Amino acid sequence: MTHDPVPPAAAARGGSHEQEQFLAILSREEAVSRFEAALFPRREETVLRPLASALGAALAEDVVAPVDVPPFDRANVDGFAVRSADLAGAGESVPATLTLNGETIACGTQPLLPVRPGTATPIATGGPVPRGADAIVMVEHTQPGEAAELIEIRRAASPGQFVSHAGSDIARGEVLLRAGTLIGSRETGMLAACGISTVPGVRRPRVAILSTGDELVPPGEALRPAAIYDVNGAIVAAAVAENGGEPNFLGAFPDDETTLETAMRDALASHDMLILSGGTSKGAGDVSHRIVPRLGSPGILAHGVALKPGKPLCLAVCDGKPVVILPGFPTSAMFTFHDMIAPVLRRMAGLPPRLDHTVEASVPVRIASELGRTEFVMTSLVEGAEGLVAYPTGKGSGAITSFAQADGFLRIEALADHLPAGSRARVTLFTPTLRVPDLVLIGSHCVGLDRIAAPLVRRGMLVRTLAVGSLGGLAAARRGECDLAPIHLLDEASGTYNAPFLTPGLELVRGWRRMQGIVHRPGDQRFEGRSAEEAVTAALADPDCLMVNRNQGAGTRILIDRLLGGARPDGYFNQPKSHNAVAAAVAQGRADWGVAIAPVATAAGLDFIPLTEEHYDFALVTARRERPGVAAFLEALASPEAARALEDAGFAKA
Ligand code: AMP
Ligand code: MG
Numbered sequence: 001m002t003h004d005p006v007p008p009a010a011a012a013r014g015g016s017h018e019q020e021q022f023l024a025i026l027s028r029e030e031a032v033s034r035f036e037a038a039l040f041p042r043r044e045e046t047v048l049r050p051l052a053s054a055l056g057a058a059l060a061e062d063v064v065a066p067v068d069v070p071p072f073d074r075a076n077v078d079g080f081a082v083r084s085a086d087l088a089g090a091g092e093s094v095p096a097t098l099t100l101n102g103e104t105i106a107c108g109t110q111p112l113l114p115v116r117p118g119t120a121t122p123i124a125t126g127g128p129v130p131r132g133a134d135a136i137v138m139v140e141h142t143q144p145g146e147a148a149e150l151i152e153i154r155r156a157a158s159p160g161q162f163v164s165h166a167g168s169d170i171a172r173g174e175v176l177l178r179a180g181t182l183i184g185s186r187e188t189g190m191l192a193a194c195g196i197s198t199v200p201g202v203r204r205p206r207v208a209i210l211s212t213g214d215e216l217v218p219p220g221e222a223l224r225p226a227a228i229y230d231v232n233g234a235i236v237a238a239a240v241a242e243n244g245g246e247p248n249f250l251g252a253f254p255d256d257e258t259t260l261e262t263a264m265r266d267a268l269a270s271h272d273m274l275i276l277s278g279g280t281s282k283g284a285g286d287v288s289h290r291i292v293p294r295l296g297s298p299g300i301l302a303h304g305v306a307l308k309p310g311k312p313l314c315l316a317v318c319d320g321k322p323v324v325i326l327p328g329f330p331t332s333a334m335f336t337f338h339d340m341i342a343p344v345l346r347r348m349a350g351l352p353p354r355l356d357h358t359v360e361a362s363v364p365v366r367i368a369s370e371l372g373r374t375e376f377v378m379t380s381l382v383e384g385a386e387g388l389v390a391y392p393t394g395k396g397s398g399a400i401t402s403f404a405q406a407d408g409f410l411r412i413e414a415l416a417d418h419l420p421a422g423s424r425a426r427v428t429l430f431t432p433t434l435r436v437p438d439l440v441l442i443g444s445h446c447v448g449l450d451r452i453a454a455p456l457v458r459r460g461m462l463v464r465t466l467a468v469g470s471l472g473g474l475a476a477a478r479r480g481e482c483d484l485a486p487i488h489l490l491d492e493a494s495g496t497y498n499a500p501f502l503t504p505g506l507e508l509v510r511g512w513r514r515m516q517g518i519v520h521r522p523g524d525q526r527f528e529g530r531s532a533e534e535a536v537t538a539a540l541a542d543p544d545c546l547m548v549n550r551n552q553g554a555g556t557r558i559l560i561d562r563l564l565g566g567a568r569p570d571g572y573f574n575q576p577k578s579h580n581a582v583a584a585a586v587a588q589g590r591a592d593w594g595v596a597i598a599p600v601a602t603a604a605g606l607d608f609i610p611l612t613e614e615h616y617d618f619a620l621v622t623a624r625r626e627r628p629g630v631a632a633f634l635e636a637l638a639s640p641e642a643a644r645a646l647e648d649a650g651f652a653k654a
Pocket of ligand 1: 215231279
């Protein structure tokens with residue numbers, strides 16, 4: 001797209017001036033109120049659904065019971081239908097003797113003989129009570145009489161005993177279920193009891209979903225260089241279904257205005273709502289928001305909302321249908337969907353607002369926040385010494401794992417620029433119930449951890465690992481927020497790992513050793529066949545040789561600085577935070593060498609020159625040693641299976 005014509009719809013309303021005002025950032029509340037005002041009130045269509053497929057739908061109308069339930073007076077126990085007056089004087093020493101009528105009433109049997117005074121009729125649970133009878137006596141409370149057709153009863157019966165009268169459960173004409181009720185399994189049962197086979201439900205809104213971006217590849221296909229998998233397509237479709245819509249994912253489209261406009265027009269014609277993701281920023285190649293004003297009026301209502309994540313959100317209504325462009329980053333897309341789109345979709349589907357479950361927790365670290373934007377921070381909850389503690393899991397709005405690790409989110413209001421450490425916060429849960437983990441590890445992450453935790457997870461334990469670095473882990477352990485802190489800290493003075501960093505209340509549990517080394521692409525003559533010192537000398541001698549460093553504070557960084565001996569070669573300031581990032585940079589040719597651990601190098605197809613072994617151990621909170629999760633972890637760590645699994649993964653058990 002090289003030019004930016006004034007869209008016809010905007011021109012009709014008075015040109016680009018009016019269009020401009022939509023580009024201003026709105027508060028979350030203002031954006032919501034404009035969006036809702038353009039959509040509601042509206043008439044939703046009703047459809048009749050077979051009972052079997054009504055689950056999850058909202059009733060469009062009140063349902064009135066067409067019959068009585070039960071339809072007749074029904075016996076509640078196995079026994080005898082009697083006249084209670086016949087048993088008025090009966091007792092332990094004065095049995096009443098009744099003569100049996102010549103029929104037995106099973107379920108589904110219509111009685112033919114009346115129960116006259118002095119008689120009784122055998123009846124099964126669920127059988128219709130015969131004419132004349134007003135009570136049932138349990139079979140356990142009777143004895144055979146002197147002749148075969150006689151029974152003895154040694155207790156009185158109150159009128160109506162063990163009888164469910166017609167209509168006592170549901171009375172004909174009564175409102176059985178009110179409009180708006182969500183059909184669950186219990187509601188299905190009530191409808192079936194009344195013989196209702198079709199349910200008037202609000203028609204599920206048909207929602208077309210499109211992902212946009214030249215870089216997107218559908219899951220299942222191979223990634224080409226510089227491409228990423230389409231995450232939003234799957235995530236938005238699932239969230240639409242969760243909120244009463246009928247999702248129709250149309251695929252990932254390139255950022256081409258003509259193709260996209262055709263796809264959007266077609267989608268809008270056959271659906272009730274259109275949700276796109278990506279292309280909403282005003283960057284080059286972002287085209288979807290330019291198309292929206294041409295699709296119908298009033299067009300764009302909000303483009304830019306004071307939310308974090310989610311600022312580029314675009315909300316529009318085109319001829320009565322909502323058209324939404326979610327931000328491209330999956331976490332931003334999800335937050336804006338749940339916060340602003342789901343309520344509208346639920347209303348269109350006739351569903352009640354979602355019930356949010358919240359818990360209170362303290363926040364262990366300071367969380368910075370942008371002034372002027374309502375900020376959502378995903379948090380992971382663990383049990384601290386004084387109640388729940390909420391750790392931010394966010395790695396920025398581009399990170400998808402922060403969702404999987406999080407239990408919920410907290411909100412920092414637009415007027416605050418941070419949340420101080422130690423504050424209390426209300427966390428909105430992603431699921432209705434919170435499951436507190438059986439084992440919590442906070443500190444430095446290592447893929448070996450997953451191998452040790454695997455048997456615990458198979459046994460149904462919930463294991464949570466939070467990667468906050470070794471020092472962050474030690475701080476959490478001292479505050480009693482985790483069971484174990486995985487650490488790999490070199491004490492320069494003593495040359496030993498980890499033990500010198502323990503404080504009272506913490507004890508060292510030996511983990512494993514990880515070989516660190518120089519990684520390079522196979523066949524690179526500057527490195528192949530050389531020792532580490534020779535390799536670094538060769539790298540420093542070649543001005544075209546580009547390194548990739550590590551972040552300040554990482555154990556690996558200390559090693560790199562020692563190797564370089566004060567040199568600052570090209571690439572020194574490229575300082576990613578993980579072994580995987582170093583390996584990816586070298587494998588993809590964005591750098592020629594770096595330092596990483598052996599298993600990561602192997603997985604990336606790189607060659608490896610060993611440098612030194614790093615000790616990866618655990619600071620155990622002594623007070624938590626007896627917890628079942630901790631005991632299970634220590635046992636797993638000590639097992640021969642763990643040693644084998646670690647070895648397979650390229651580690652050496654300590
Ligand atoms: P955009 O809003 O198109 O500028 O995209 C912002 C970021 O989100 C870019 O890094 C995109 O690659 C990424 N992104 C956009 N759409 C998707 C998607 N469907 N799945 C995963 N990432 C996406
Ligand atoms: Mg894009």
